[in-house]
Protein backbone atom coordinates (compact mmCIF):
# COMPACT_ATOMS: atom_id res chain seq x y z
CA UNK A 585 0.00 0.00 0.00
CA UNK A 586 2.64 2.52 1.00
CA UNK A 587 4.64 2.21 -2.22
CA UNK A 588 2.38 4.86 -3.75
CA UNK A 589 3.28 7.42 -1.10
CA UNK A 590 5.92 10.09 -1.62
CA UNK A 591 8.09 11.54 1.11
CA UNK A 592 6.74 15.04 1.65
CA UNK A 593 8.81 18.13 2.32
CA UNK A 594 8.69 19.52 5.84
CA UNK A 595 5.97 21.98 6.85
CA UNK A 596 7.23 25.50 5.99
CA UNK A 597 6.75 26.74 9.57
CA UNK A 598 7.16 23.65 11.76
CA UNK A 599 10.15 22.41 9.73
CA UNK A 600 12.12 25.44 10.96
CA UNK A 601 11.93 24.16 14.56
CA UNK A 602 13.92 21.03 13.70
CA UNK A 603 16.47 22.93 11.62
CA UNK A 604 16.99 25.45 14.42
CA UNK A 605 17.51 22.73 17.03
CA UNK A 606 20.20 21.07 14.92
CA UNK A 607 22.10 24.32 14.30
CA UNK A 608 25.16 24.53 16.59
CA UNK A 609 25.94 28.21 15.97
CA UNK A 610 25.92 29.77 19.48
CA UNK A 611 24.55 33.01 18.00
CA UNK A 612 21.54 31.36 16.35
CA UNK A 613 18.26 33.29 16.53
CA UNK A 614 14.82 31.67 16.28
CA UNK A 615 12.24 34.00 14.72
CA UNK A 616 10.34 31.12 13.14
CA UNK A 617 7.40 29.33 14.70
CA UNK A 618 4.90 31.58 16.50
CA UNK A 619 5.63 30.84 20.12
CA UNK A 620 5.98 33.57 22.75
CA UNK A 621 9.39 33.89 24.36
CA UNK A 622 10.71 35.68 27.45
CA UNK A 623 13.79 37.95 27.39
CA UNK A 624 15.89 34.82 28.00
CA UNK A 625 14.34 32.94 25.10
CA UNK A 626 12.11 30.57 27.09
CA UNK A 627 8.44 29.73 26.68
CA UNK A 628 7.50 29.16 30.31
CA UNK A 629 4.20 27.96 31.74
CA UNK A 630 2.16 30.95 32.95
CA UNK A 631 1.89 31.24 36.75
CA UNK A 632 -1.90 31.42 36.49
CA UNK A 633 -1.85 28.16 34.53
CA UNK A 634 0.37 26.47 37.11
CA UNK A 635 -1.96 27.60 39.89
CA UNK A 636 -5.06 26.45 37.99
CA UNK A 637 -3.47 23.09 37.24
CA UNK A 638 -2.68 22.53 40.90
CA UNK A 639 -6.26 23.39 41.89
CA UNK A 640 -7.68 21.19 39.19
CA UNK A 641 -5.46 18.21 39.95
CA UNK A 642 -6.61 18.39 43.53
CA UNK A 643 -10.28 18.68 42.68
CA UNK A 644 -10.48 16.26 39.75
CA UNK A 645 -12.69 13.36 40.78
CA UNK A 646 -13.08 11.26 37.64
CA UNK A 647 -11.44 10.42 34.35
CA UNK A 648 -14.73 9.55 32.69
CA UNK A 649 -15.56 11.17 29.32
CA UNK A 650 -16.38 14.87 29.34
CA UNK A 651 -18.92 14.56 26.52
CA UNK A 652 -19.16 15.72 22.93
CA UNK A 653 -19.38 19.52 23.35
CA UNK A 654 -16.48 19.41 25.81
CA UNK A 655 -16.05 21.02 29.21
CA UNK A 656 -19.25 22.89 30.07
CA UNK A 657 -17.68 25.75 32.04
CA UNK A 658 -14.92 26.08 29.45
CA UNK A 659 -17.55 26.54 26.73
CA UNK A 660 -19.55 29.13 28.65
CA UNK A 661 -16.53 31.11 29.86
CA UNK A 662 -14.89 31.12 26.43
CA UNK A 663 -18.07 32.37 24.78
CA UNK A 664 -18.04 35.34 27.16
CA UNK A 665 -14.31 35.94 26.75
CA UNK A 666 -14.63 36.06 22.97
CA UNK A 667 -17.98 37.80 22.51
CA UNK A 668 -18.21 39.79 25.75
CA UNK A 669 -20.69 39.02 28.53
CA UNK A 670 -23.71 40.73 27.00
CA UNK A 671 -23.34 40.18 23.29
CA UNK A 672 -26.81 40.24 21.68
CA UNK A 673 -26.22 36.88 19.96
CA UNK A 674 -25.47 35.31 23.37
CA UNK A 675 -28.50 36.90 25.00
CA UNK A 676 -30.72 35.69 22.15
CA UNK A 677 -29.41 32.11 22.47
CA UNK A 678 -28.17 32.21 18.90
CA UNK A 679 -24.77 30.75 19.78
CA UNK A 680 -23.50 27.17 19.72
CA UNK A 681 -19.96 26.16 20.63
CA UNK A 682 -17.80 23.08 20.90
CA UNK A 683 -14.40 22.46 22.45
CA UNK A 684 -11.82 21.65 19.81
CA UNK A 685 -8.21 20.44 19.79
CA UNK A 686 -6.52 23.81 19.33
CA UNK A 687 -7.42 26.58 16.95
CA UNK A 688 -6.63 24.18 14.08
CA UNK A 689 -9.22 21.68 15.30
CA UNK A 690 -11.77 24.49 15.49
CA UNK A 691 -10.96 25.71 11.98
CA UNK A 692 -11.22 22.20 10.57
CA UNK A 693 -14.53 21.55 12.35
CA UNK A 694 -15.88 24.80 10.93
CA UNK A 695 -14.71 23.78 7.46
CA UNK A 696 -16.46 20.41 7.82
CA UNK A 697 -19.69 22.06 8.98
CA UNK A 698 -19.62 24.46 6.04
CA UNK A 699 -19.11 21.54 3.68
CA UNK A 700 -22.07 19.69 5.20
CA UNK A 701 -24.31 22.71 4.90
CA UNK A 702 -23.13 23.75 1.46
CA UNK A 703 -20.87 21.14 -0.21
CA UNK A 704 -17.89 22.64 -2.03
CA UNK A 705 -18.67 26.14 -0.73
CA UNK A 706 -16.17 28.87 -1.49
CA UNK A 707 -14.06 30.36 1.28
CA UNK A 708 -12.20 33.62 0.64
CA UNK A 709 -8.84 33.95 2.38
CA UNK A 710 -6.65 36.98 2.75
CA UNK A 711 -3.53 37.13 0.61
CA UNK A 712 -1.36 36.47 2.56
CA UNK A 713 -2.81 34.23 5.23
CA UNK A 714 -1.48 31.69 7.70
CA UNK A 715 -0.16 28.80 5.58
CA UNK A 716 -2.18 26.16 7.44
CA UNK A 717 -5.52 27.78 6.59
CA UNK A 718 -5.21 26.31 3.10
CA UNK A 719 -5.01 22.59 4.04
CA UNK A 720 -7.43 23.00 6.95
CA UNK A 721 -10.22 24.24 4.69
CA UNK A 722 -9.11 22.60 1.45
CA UNK A 723 -9.08 19.12 2.98
CA UNK A 724 -12.56 19.77 4.35
CA UNK A 725 -13.67 20.05 0.72
CA UNK A 726 -14.00 23.81 0.36
CA UNK A 727 -13.11 25.81 -2.69
CA UNK A 728 -10.45 28.39 -1.78
CA UNK A 729 -10.21 31.85 -3.28
CA UNK A 730 -8.11 34.82 -2.24
CA UNK A 731 -8.79 38.48 -1.65
CA UNK A 732 -5.94 41.03 -1.58
CA UNK A 733 -5.06 42.04 1.97
CA UNK A 734 -1.52 43.31 2.42
CA UNK A 735 0.19 45.85 0.23
CA UNK A 736 3.91 45.09 0.33
CA UNK A 737 4.68 48.49 -1.14
CA UNK A 738 3.03 50.54 1.59
CA UNK A 739 3.33 47.78 4.25
CA UNK A 740 -0.31 48.23 5.22
CA UNK A 741 -3.74 46.72 4.62
CA UNK A 742 -4.82 46.95 0.96
CA UNK A 743 -8.32 47.72 2.14
CA UNK A 744 -9.75 49.27 -1.02
CA UNK A 745 -8.58 46.26 -3.06
CA UNK A 746 -9.94 43.84 -0.49
CA UNK A 747 -13.40 45.41 -0.53
CA UNK A 748 -13.42 45.83 -4.30
CA UNK A 749 -12.54 42.16 -4.88
CA UNK A 750 -15.14 40.83 -2.47
CA UNK A 751 -17.74 43.26 -3.76
CA UNK A 752 -17.10 42.20 -7.35
CA UNK A 753 -16.42 38.47 -7.09
CA UNK A 754 -17.84 37.00 -3.88
CA UNK A 755 -21.21 35.28 -4.27
CA UNK A 756 -24.16 34.85 -1.96
CA UNK A 757 -23.32 32.21 0.66
CA UNK A 758 -19.55 32.43 0.21
CA UNK A 759 -17.51 32.39 3.40
CA UNK A 760 -14.96 35.12 4.17
CA UNK A 761 -12.10 34.16 6.47
CA UNK A 762 -10.86 37.09 8.58
CA UNK A 763 -8.18 37.32 11.27
CA UNK A 764 -9.66 38.80 14.45
CA UNK A 765 -6.41 40.55 15.41
CA UNK A 766 -2.63 40.21 15.13
CA UNK A 767 -2.83 39.06 11.52
CA UNK A 768 -0.67 36.02 10.83
CA UNK A 769 1.67 36.51 8.94
CA UNK A 770 1.70 40.28 8.33
CA UNK A 771 0.65 41.87 11.67
CA UNK A 772 -1.48 44.49 9.85
CA UNK A 773 -5.01 44.57 11.28
CA UNK A 774 -8.31 46.10 10.21
CA UNK A 775 -9.39 49.09 12.26
CA UNK A 776 -12.93 49.23 13.65
CA UNK A 777 -14.18 51.41 10.85
CA UNK A 778 -12.91 48.86 8.35
CA UNK A 779 -14.54 46.03 10.30
CA UNK A 780 -17.83 47.93 10.04
CA UNK A 781 -17.40 48.22 6.28
CA UNK A 782 -16.65 44.52 5.91
CA UNK A 783 -19.71 43.77 8.04
CA UNK A 784 -21.85 45.96 5.79
CA UNK A 785 -20.51 44.13 2.77
CA UNK A 786 -21.27 40.73 4.32
CA UNK A 787 -24.84 41.81 5.08
CA UNK A 788 -25.34 43.37 1.66
CA UNK A 789 -23.99 40.39 -0.30
CA UNK A 790 -25.06 37.58 2.03
CA UNK A 791 -21.47 36.52 2.82
CA UNK A 792 -20.73 34.50 5.95
CA UNK A 793 -17.75 35.68 8.01
CA UNK A 794 -15.43 33.09 9.56
CA UNK A 795 -13.20 34.78 12.09
CA UNK A 796 -10.03 33.16 13.34
CA UNK A 797 -8.90 34.50 16.71
CA UNK A 798 -5.60 32.97 17.76
CA UNK A 799 -4.05 35.95 19.56
CA UNK A 800 -6.69 37.63 21.72
CA UNK A 801 -4.87 40.01 24.07
CA UNK A 802 -1.60 40.10 22.14
CA UNK A 803 -2.47 43.22 20.11
CA UNK A 804 -4.08 46.03 22.09
CA UNK A 805 -6.06 44.27 24.84
CA UNK A 806 -8.45 41.37 25.42
CA UNK A 807 -11.58 43.40 24.64
CA UNK A 808 -10.00 45.65 22.03
CA UNK A 809 -8.70 42.67 20.04
CA UNK A 810 -12.18 41.15 19.92
CA UNK A 811 -13.98 44.43 19.12
CA UNK A 812 -14.08 43.80 15.36
CA UNK A 813 -15.54 40.32 15.62
CA UNK A 814 -18.06 41.45 18.26
CA UNK A 815 -19.24 44.19 15.94
CA UNK A 816 -19.44 41.72 13.07
CA UNK A 817 -21.44 39.31 15.25
CA UNK A 818 -23.97 42.04 16.01
CA UNK A 819 -24.63 42.77 12.36
CA UNK A 820 -24.68 39.45 10.54
CA UNK A 821 -27.17 36.65 11.02
CA UNK A 822 -24.59 33.85 10.68
CA UNK A 823 -20.93 33.75 11.69
CA UNK A 824 -18.16 31.31 12.56
CA UNK A 825 -15.51 32.03 15.16
CA UNK A 826 -12.52 29.83 15.95
CA UNK A 827 -10.56 30.57 19.09
CA UNK A 828 -7.19 29.26 20.22
CA UNK A 829 -5.86 29.20 23.80
CA UNK A 830 -2.36 28.25 22.61
CA UNK A 831 -0.86 31.72 22.72
CA UNK A 832 -2.74 33.82 25.27
CA UNK A 833 -2.84 31.00 27.85
CA UNK A 834 0.52 29.61 26.66
CA UNK A 835 -1.15 26.19 26.31
CA UNK A 836 0.44 25.29 22.99
CA UNK A 837 0.88 21.59 23.61
CA UNK A 838 -2.46 21.09 25.36
CA UNK A 839 -4.26 21.69 22.03
CA UNK A 840 -7.18 23.63 23.36
CA UNK A 841 -9.51 25.74 21.23
CA UNK A 842 -13.17 26.46 20.60
CA UNK A 843 -15.43 26.70 17.61
CA UNK A 844 -18.36 29.02 18.05
CA UNK A 845 -21.15 29.65 15.58
CA UNK A 846 -23.77 32.36 15.57
CA UNK A 847 -26.96 31.31 13.79
CA UNK A 848 -30.08 33.15 12.72
CA UNK A 849 -32.13 31.86 15.64
CA UNK A 850 -31.83 29.51 18.58
CA UNK A 851 -33.23 26.53 16.69
CA UNK A 852 -30.63 26.88 13.91
CA UNK A 853 -27.91 27.31 16.53
CA UNK A 854 -29.03 24.06 18.17
CA UNK A 855 -28.97 22.30 14.80
CA UNK A 856 -25.47 23.60 14.01
CA UNK A 857 -24.25 22.58 17.48
CA UNK A 858 -25.61 19.05 17.10
CA UNK A 859 -23.94 18.72 13.69
CA UNK A 860 -20.63 19.84 15.17
CA UNK A 861 -20.84 17.20 17.90
CA UNK A 862 -21.60 14.62 15.23
CA UNK A 863 -18.66 15.71 13.06
CA UNK A 864 -16.28 15.59 16.01
CA UNK A 865 -17.60 12.15 16.97
CA UNK A 866 -16.58 10.95 13.53
CA UNK A 867 -13.02 12.27 13.90
CA UNK A 868 -11.80 12.25 17.52
CA UNK A 869 -15.02 11.24 19.25
CA UNK A 870 -14.60 13.25 22.41
CA UNK A 871 -12.20 15.99 23.39
CA UNK A 872 -9.43 15.75 25.98
CA UNK A 873 -10.05 17.32 29.39
CA UNK A 874 -6.84 18.84 30.65
CA UNK A 875 -6.43 22.08 28.65
CA UNK A 876 -10.11 22.95 28.98
CA UNK A 877 -10.01 22.33 32.73
CA UNK A 878 -7.08 24.74 33.11
CA UNK A 879 -8.78 27.51 31.15
CA UNK A 880 -12.12 26.97 32.92
CA UNK A 881 -10.42 27.02 36.34
CA UNK A 882 -8.76 30.34 35.48
CA UNK A 883 -11.81 32.01 33.98
CA UNK A 884 -14.23 31.01 36.73
CA UNK A 885 -11.94 32.40 39.42
CA UNK A 886 -11.78 36.19 39.71
CA UNK A 887 -8.36 35.94 41.32
CA UNK A 888 -6.82 33.66 38.68
CA UNK A 889 -8.44 35.68 35.88
CA UNK A 890 -6.79 38.83 37.20
CA UNK A 891 -3.44 37.08 37.41
CA UNK A 892 -3.82 35.70 33.89
CA UNK A 893 -4.86 39.09 32.47
CA UNK A 894 -1.71 40.56 34.00
CA UNK A 895 0.39 37.88 32.34
CA UNK A 896 -1.25 38.50 28.96
CA UNK A 897 -0.55 42.23 29.37
CA UNK A 898 3.07 41.47 30.19
CA UNK A 899 3.49 39.38 27.03
CA UNK A 900 1.76 42.05 24.93
CA UNK A 901 3.81 44.89 26.37
CA UNK A 902 7.03 43.01 25.82
CA UNK A 903 6.16 42.34 22.17
CA UNK A 904 5.21 45.98 21.60
CA UNK A 905 8.44 47.12 23.26
CA UNK A 906 10.44 44.79 21.04
CA UNK A 907 8.73 46.21 17.97
CA UNK A 908 9.89 49.70 18.89
CA UNK A 909 13.42 48.48 19.64
CA UNK A 910 13.64 46.51 16.39
CA UNK A 911 12.58 49.54 14.35
CA UNK A 912 15.17 51.75 16.05
CA UNK A 913 17.98 49.22 15.55
CA UNK A 914 17.09 48.27 11.98
CA UNK A 915 16.68 51.88 10.89
CA UNK A 916 20.02 52.78 12.49
CA UNK A 917 22.03 50.12 10.70
CA UNK A 918 20.18 49.60 7.40
CA UNK A 919 20.90 52.84 5.63
CA UNK A 920 18.13 54.05 3.36
CA UNK A 921 15.58 51.53 4.70
CA UNK A 922 12.60 52.39 6.90
CA UNK A 923 11.20 49.63 9.07
CA UNK A 924 8.80 51.98 10.89
CA UNK A 925 5.82 49.91 9.76
CA UNK A 926 6.82 47.16 12.22
CA UNK A 927 5.83 49.45 15.08
CA UNK A 928 2.38 50.01 13.59
CA UNK A 929 1.62 46.30 13.41
CA UNK A 930 0.30 43.98 16.11
CA UNK A 931 0.92 40.60 17.63
CA UNK A 932 3.89 38.34 17.17
CA UNK A 933 4.37 38.65 13.43
CA UNK A 934 5.56 41.11 10.80
CA UNK A 935 7.10 40.72 7.40
CA UNK A 936 10.61 42.13 7.20
CA UNK A 937 9.94 42.75 3.53
CA UNK A 938 13.15 41.11 2.28
CA UNK A 939 13.46 38.57 -0.54
CA UNK A 940 13.41 34.76 -0.11
CA UNK A 941 17.12 34.75 -1.11
CA UNK A 942 17.89 37.22 1.67
CA UNK A 943 15.87 35.10 4.11
CA UNK A 944 17.90 32.05 3.03
CA UNK A 945 21.18 33.93 3.49
CA UNK A 946 20.17 35.02 6.98
CA UNK A 947 19.62 31.37 7.85
CA UNK A 948 22.61 29.85 6.07
CA UNK A 949 25.20 32.51 6.94
CA UNK A 950 23.96 33.97 10.20
CA UNK A 951 21.74 31.20 11.67
CA UNK A 952 18.79 33.58 11.86
CA UNK A 953 15.61 31.59 11.24
CA UNK A 954 12.37 33.03 9.87
CA UNK A 955 9.62 31.85 7.53
CA UNK A 956 10.46 32.14 3.79
CA UNK A 957 7.99 34.99 3.31
CA UNK A 958 10.27 37.02 5.67
CA UNK A 959 7.76 36.67 8.51
CA UNK A 960 9.52 37.16 11.82
CA UNK A 961 8.25 36.21 15.26
CA UNK A 962 9.04 39.47 17.04
CA UNK A 963 8.88 37.69 20.42
CA UNK A 964 12.04 35.78 19.48
CA UNK A 965 14.08 38.99 19.71
CA UNK A 966 15.77 40.04 22.95
CA UNK A 967 18.58 42.23 24.32
CA UNK A 968 21.18 39.58 23.52
CA UNK A 969 20.27 39.02 19.88
CA UNK A 970 18.80 42.36 18.78
CA UNK A 971 22.06 43.93 17.55
CA UNK A 972 23.20 40.74 15.85
CA UNK A 973 19.82 40.44 14.14
CA UNK A 974 19.75 44.04 12.88
CA UNK A 975 23.37 43.98 11.73
CA UNK A 976 22.87 40.68 9.92
CA UNK A 977 19.78 42.06 8.14
CA UNK A 978 21.87 45.09 7.10
CA UNK A 979 24.51 42.75 5.69
CA UNK A 980 22.07 40.78 3.52
CA UNK A 981 20.25 43.87 2.23
Ligand code: LMR
Pocket residue numbers: 597598616617618619714716768
Ligand atom coordinates in the same frame (compact mmCIF):
# COMPACT_ATOMS: atom_id res chain seq x y z
C1 LMR B 1 2.72 29.93 13.55
O1 LMR B 1 2.08 30.50 12.67
O2 LMR B 1 3.95 29.94 13.61
C2 LMR B 1 1.97 29.20 14.63
O3 LMR B 1 0.61 29.43 14.52
C3 LMR B 1 2.32 27.76 14.69
C4 LMR B 1 1.78 26.96 13.55
O4 LMR B 1 1.11 25.97 13.84
O5 LMR B 1 2.03 27.29 12.40
